[in-house]
Amino acid sequence: MHTDPSHPEDAPSDGERAQQTPDPAANGASAVAPEVREGTGPEVPEDPGSAEARKGPLDVTRTASAWIGLVVGALILILLLVFVLQNNENTKLSILAWDFTLPLGVSMLFAAIAGALIMALAGGARILQLRKAYKNLRR
Numbered sequence: 001m002h003t004d005p006s007h008p009e010d011a012p013s014d015g016e017r018a019q020q021t022p023d024p025a026a027n028g029a030s031a032v033a034p035e036v037r038e039g040t041g042p043e044v045p046e047d048p049g050s051a052e053a054r055k056g057p058l059d060v061t062r063t064a065s066a067w068i069g070l071v072v073g074a075l076i077l078i079l080l081l082v083f084v085l086q087n088n089e090n091t092k093l094s095i096l097a098w099d100f101t102l103p104l105g106v107s108m109l110f111a112a113i114a115g116a117l118i119m120a121l122a123g124g125a126r127i128l129q130l131r132k133a134y135k136n137l138r139r
Helices: 014-020 062-086 104-138
Strands: 090-095 098-103
Touching: 062 104, 090 104, 098 104
Parallel strands: none
Antiparallel strands: 090 098
């Protein structure tokens, strides 16, 4: 039913208006604004351009990231050392015209290093490609 507010006979009655207006208390919400306690919200520094405005109390810093990286790297090195020491059986390797023997753990370590270097070369080539494309777009 379409009601025209210019005609009083078409205007909804008080009972109809009460049915149309949502009651916040009916949904379990309080009709009163929630109480805001001092110190519970985020602190806003006086100068929005200051260092405190950019960093929250729990933001990750470069020092924290470096420390976490060092700890993770040390754990990986310990696991790698254990792997090499447990796999010390000599294995014959043949690469082109060269034949030599190395412990299995050491040869697998060399293979992993070679794979990481190949991956780094491919990633570096892609980074250079993207830099060149970005410079061409800026012109």
